[in-house]
Amino acid sequence: MTPVISAxxxxxxxxxxxxxxxxxxAVEPGTVTGLLGRNGAGKTTLMRIxxxxxxxxxxxxxxxxxxxxxxxxxxxxxxxxxxxxxxxxFRVSNAIEVASWFYPNWDRELAQQLxxxxxxxPQRRIRKLxxxxxxxxxxxxxxxxxxxxxxxxxxxxxxxxxxxxLFYDRLLADFAEHPRTVVLSTHLIDEVADLLEHVVMxxxxxxxxxxxxxxxxxxxxxxxGPATAVEEFVAGRAVWHRQRLGARASVTVAxxxxxxxxxxxxxxxxSLEPLSLQQLLVHASGxxxxxxxxx
Amino acid sequence: xxxxxxxxxxxxxxxxxADDIVDGVLAEGARAPSTNELAAFYRINPATAAKGINLxxxxxxxxxxxxxxxxxxxxxxxxxxxxxRKRFAEQYLDPMLAEAKRLGxxxxxxxxxxxxxxxxxGGDTP
Numbered sequence: 018m019t020p021v022i023s024a025x026x027x028x029x030x031x032x033x034x035x036x037x038x039x040x041x042x043a044v045e046p047g048t049v050t051g052l053l054g055r056n057g058a059g060k061t062t063l064m065r066i067x068x069x070x071x072x073x074x075x076x077x078x079x080x081x082x083x084x085x086x087x088x089x090x091x092x093x094x095x096x097x098x099x100x101x102x103x104x105x106x107f108r109v110s111n112a113i114e115v116a117s118w119f120y121p122n123w124d125r126e127l128a129q130q131l132x133x134x135x136x137x138x139p140q141r142r143i144r145k146l147x148x149x150x151x152x153x154x155x156x157x158x159x160x161x162x163x164x165x166x167x168x169x170x171x172x173x174x175x176x177x178x179x180x181x182x183l184f185y186d187r188l189l190a191d192f193a194e195h196p197r198t199v200v201l202s203t204h205l206i207d208e209v210a211d212l213l214e215h216v217v218m219x220x221x222x223x224x225x226x227x228x229x230x231x232x233x234x235x236x237x238x239x240x241x242g243p244a245t246a247v248e249e250f251v252a253g254r255a256v257w258h259r260q261r262l263g264a265r266a267s268v269t270v271a272x273x274x275x276x277x278x279x280x281x282x283x284x285x286x287x288s289l290e291p292l293s294l295q296q297l298l299v300h301a302s303g304x305x306x307x308x309x310x311x312x
Numbered sequence: 313x314x315x316x317x318x319x320x321x322x323x324x325x326x327x328x329x330a331d332d333i334v335d336g337v338l339a340e341g342a343r344a345p346s347t348n349e350l351a352a353f354y355r356i357n358p359a360t361a362a363k364g365i366n367l368x369x370x371x372x373x374x375x376x377x378x379x380x381x382x383x384x385x386x387x388x389x390x391x392x393x394x395x396x397r398k399r400f401a402e403q404y405l406d407p408m409l410a411e412a413k414r415l416g417x418x419x420x421x422x423x424x425x426x427x428x429x430x431x432x433x434g435g436d437t438p
Contacts, residue, residue: 189356189357213357214357
């Protein structure tokens with residue numbers, strides 16, 4: 018299948034600062050891809066290039082096989098919801114109306130339903146809405162557009178946990194009924210981990226992980242127990258992190274551990290705990306506070 | 313269900329469905345939840361739910377009826393129970409014995425513990 022987004026050796030520099038470096042990736046149609054990374058990792062820059070709002074300084078970007086910048090045919094097939102989206106000074110209902118003219122697959126009923134779900138008063142001026150409500154307007158537009166490529170860049174500034182859960186639930190439900198390609202950029206990784214089919218992790222402008230979400234689970238394990246037993250068990254494995262508390266040790270090793278290794282760990286009275294996606298990001302960012310990733 | 317971090321999600325979905333079949337919650341011949349129903353219930357990607365269902369289709373526990381959905385195959389419950397009996401020792405007995413050894417509980421004590429637990433031989437074996 019032709020990827021919906023394909024980036025080849027993409028780079029973006031601002032003066033002497035590299036926001037993106039040698040980014041190559043492909044987003045397959047009909048998937049939900051998580052674009053993960055810390056603040057400042059380059060997620061927004063990448064999304065803006067995908068949406069044709071910014072030019073790369075090197076490399077190429079293709080969306081539906083074409084360059085997206087100033088390409089009406091591509092942009093109409095895509096909706097891009099930004100963090101802290103700004104709107105002209107008009108009412109919620111006007112913003113919804115304008116969006117409905119632009120997106121060919123717009124679903125009016127869904128838009129009304131979502132406005133009600135998020136308790137957004139349609140006659141209120143957007144300027145008078147709280148930050149969270151403004152974010153919710155973006156989410157309503159992003160979902161009701163039913164665009165073939167739906168890009169959410171940290172769309173939930175000011176939204177509380179309940180409203181974020183509502184967003185995830187509605188996204189999942191509508192995606193299931195109307196499959197499309199979704200890219201969700203976020204640093205709230207554990208919240209969205211189960212929604213993702215594919216994971217791309219950026220760190221300092223580079224891709225540090227690009228894999229199916231299923232493969233990422235069990236990529237690393239933390240082994241803890243009596244220090245001597247732990248050391249015996251991890252000998253010969255790639256160690257990511259080491260911690261000691263008296264005679265106890267806790268060591269994170271590259272996984273996955275096969276069945277025999279798990280049985281051996283049990284025999285040694287060791288406990289095994291897989292790293293969550295979020296913890297993996299912390300390690301991948303080379304920022305595990307007290308110890309560097311080492312072999 | 314508290315989804316556990318280590319096992320791939322689709323495997324956990326398959327295991328949950330298998331549990332329901334073993335417990336008789338999902339009877340043989342009954343329609344299994346659809347991909348979208350599972351996705352909404354567990355709050356997971358529909359593709360992941362589909363992979364879980366396919367795992368059970370490969371094992372002939374579920375069967376696809378064109379245009380209608382997935383159904384629990386005849387004999388699925390006994391097939392799953394037989395498979396689990398085979399793995400019972402390594403999954404449940406071995407860890408228990410390891411812990412017993414660690415605590416210095418001898419075989420006689422273990423046996424009397426089991427006998428005193430009110431466990432009735434046979435359970436609900438058909």
